[in-house]
Amino acid sequence: MAYTSEYPPFYVAVDLVILTIRDGAFSVLLVERGGEPFAGRWALPGGFVGIDEDLADAAYRELEEETGVGATSVHLEQLATFGRPDRDPRHRVVSTAYLAVGADLPEVRGGSDASDARWWPVSDAVRQGLAFDHREIVEAGVERVRSKLEYSDLALRFVPRQFTMPELQAVYETVWGVELDPRNFARKVARTERFVQETGEARRGGRGRPARLLEAAGATELMPPMRRE
Amino acid sequence: MAYTSEYPPFYVAVDLVILTIRDGAFSVLLVERGGEPFAGRWALPGGFVGIDEDLADAAYRELEEETGVGATSVHLEQLATFGRPDRDPRHRVVSTAYLAVGADLPEVRGGSDASDARWWPVSDAVRQGLAFDHREIVEAGVERVRSKLEYSDLALRFVPRQFTMPELQAVYETVWGVELDPRNFARKVARTERFVQETGEARRGGRGRPARLLEAAGATELMPPMRRE
DNA sequence: CCAATAGTGTCTGTGAGACAGTATGTC
DNA sequence: GACATACTGTCTCACAGACACTATTGG
Numbered sequence: 001m002a003y004t005s006e007y008p009p010f011y012v013a014v015d016l017v018i019l020t021i022r023d024g025a026f027s028v029l030l031v032e033r034g035g036e037p038f039a040g041r042w043a044l045p046g047g048f049v050g051i052d053e054d055l056a057d058a059a060y061r062e063l064e065e066e067t068g069v070g071a072t073s074v075h076l077e078q079l080a081t082f083g084r085p086d087r088d089p090r091h092r093v094v095s096t097a098y099l100a101v102g103a104d105l106p107e108v109r110g111g112s113d114a115s116d117a118r119w120w121p122v123s124d125a126v127r128q129g130l131a132f133d134h135r136e137i138v139e140a141g142v143e144r145v146r147s148k149l150e151y152s153d154l155a156l157r158f159v160p161r162q163f164t165m166p167e168l169q170a171v172y173e174t175v176w177g178v179e180l181d182p183r184n185f186a187r188k189v190a191r192t193e194r195f196v197q198e199t200g201e202a203r204r205g206g207r208g209r210p211a212r213l214l215e216a217a218g219a220t221e222l223m224p225p226m227r228r229e
Numbered sequence: 230m231a232y233t234s235e236y237p238p239f240y241v242a243v244d245l246v247i248l249t250i251r252d253g254a255f256s257v258l259l260v261e262r263g264g265e266p267f268a269g270r271w272a273l274p275g276g277f278v279g280i281d282e283d284l285a286d287a288a289y290r291e292l293e294e295e296t297g298v299g300a301t302s303v304h305l306e307q308l309a310t311f312g313r314p315d316r317d318p319r320h321r322v323v324s325t326a327y328l329a330v331g332a333d334l335p336e337v338r339g340g341s342d343a344s345d346a347r348w349w350p351v352s353d354a355v356r357q358g359l360a361f362d363h364r365e366i367v368e369a370g371v372e373r374v375r376s377k378l379e380y381s382d383l384a385l386r387f388v389p390r391q392f393t394m395p396e397l398q399a400v401y402e403t404v405w406g407v408e409l410d411p412r413n414f415a416r417k418v419a420r421t422e423r424f425v426q427e428t429g430e431a432r433r434g435g436r437g438r439p440a441r442l443l444e445a446a447g448a449t450e451l452m453p454p455m456r457r458e
Numbered sequence: 459c460c461a462a463t464a465g466t467g468t469c470t471g472t473g474a475g476a477c478a479g480t481a482t483g484t485c
Numbered sequence: 486g487a488c489a490t491a492c493t494g495t496c497t498c499a500c501a502g503a504c505a506c507t508a509t510t511g512g
Contacts, residue, residue, distance in 0.1 A: 003237055005232045008280055012239045083284040085281050094325075164491085165492085202483095210491080212492090224473075410503075412505095416501090435463075437462040437463025437509075437511075
């Protein structure tokens with residue numbers, strides 16, 4: 001009871017849009033709300049920021065609590081801040097949304113609280129009524145990812161460290177929701193400076209001709225960019 | 230004294246990166262701080278958000294207080310949120326930065342408080358030591374603008390409603406800090422779908438051949454985009 | 459007519475899109 | 486050898502960059 005104020009306080013939160021590709025579907029992690037408001041509805045994982053905690057640190061903390069995955073190999077970036085006065089009926093909550101992208105993120109067990117958590121295809125996620133303004137936040141995250149596939153190496157965060165050309169193509173096709181020509185795609189990737197490089201190995205064991213394994217070659221900005229459609 | 234808490238409160242603020250082109254220089258509006266901390270240093274205009282006020286509304290309010298310019302004809306968008314715990318030595322302040330872009334923004338009189346306010350070329354602004362983390366915020370705003378010139382109609386916000394091709398070219402040259410070929414530039418602008426259209430009028434009174442006046446033709450996304458060098 | 463500024467046309471190389479056939483593995 | 490999958494080569498068209506000349510005004 002050390003602090004007093006003549007005004008009601010702001011609460012500052014982070015919400016996470018965690019995206020991955022699971023079973024060929026572009027998917028987002030949602031948690032089922034146990035209590036009011038929006039009990040039983042699905043929502044983004046998130047939580048309040050500590051008074052001495054950096055926003056990005058809070059986002060990392062929530063990411064690890066929710067998925068068990070550390071900062072390594074998961075891309076995290078700030079998305080936008082949502083602060084409508086009525087977005088949470090209980091308090092004035094200003095929430096900074098973070099975008100996380102990872103490859104092969106694990107199946108989620110029931111969260112630390114008793115409520116459920118699971119991966120949803122993004123199209124199903126935005127179609128159902130999410131809690132709070134989380135539909136808007138998911139849409140912002142999805143659009144950010146679709147856009148960044150064009151001019152950054154973000155696509156590589158959806159695949160393991162070593163991957164094949166068809167797997168990389170599938171990332172673009174799944175996230176953009178289009179079909180791409182494998183000949184033009186491979187040529188485009190190969191001609192983009194420092195995007196991918198050969199490892200010399202191949203992925204054996206499947207049917208058909210083994211695909212050569214590639215890895216990131218260091219570029220963070222693609223030049224020339226990949227173009228949507 | 231109605232509210233009590235066992236924790237110190239968050240303060241939520243907005244800071245504005247207001248950009249325009251003045252006297253041929255890509256410029257940002259800064260205010261001189263009257264009091265501690267950072268007394269005498271230059272800082273971005275901004276202020277605290279009301280407990281029932283939307284973030285964007287707070288940004289509009291600060292914009293109008295600072296420049297006297299209303300929402301009309303000034304582009305305003307959220308930039309990013311800065312929330313390092315030590316960014317303000319007094320309190321925990323989380324600040325959402327907004328980016329404003331306008332044409333011919335007025336000279337600023339001394340602000341409502343006694344301190345000074347003036348336009349700075351962005352290169353000079355980031356070179357001097359700005360208060361708080363405002364250098365980082367200015368750089369984020371500048372990079373956002375440089376980037377958005379490529380694929381959006383943002384360049385049109387730097388010129389009046391009617392403008393000429395050389396004026397539009399000067400926007401790109403000034404913001405990007407490059408020189409462009411007028412023949413290639415005009416061709417590129419003309420071939421970009423619904424970017425600009427002729428008004429039929431011309432700007433008379435100057436020396437040399439009068440330039441034809443253009444106006445926006447409705448596109449918000451440029452296709453194909455303008456490319457930075 | 460001279461100075462100043464606006465405006466246009468061509469050539470060339472590169473990259474994107476459309477498209478079909480060959481290579482290499484498993485069963 | 487049949488099947489499945491990975492991989493590659495060519496043609497065409499559109500656009501970007503380099504570049505020099507013509508047009509229209511004021512003084």
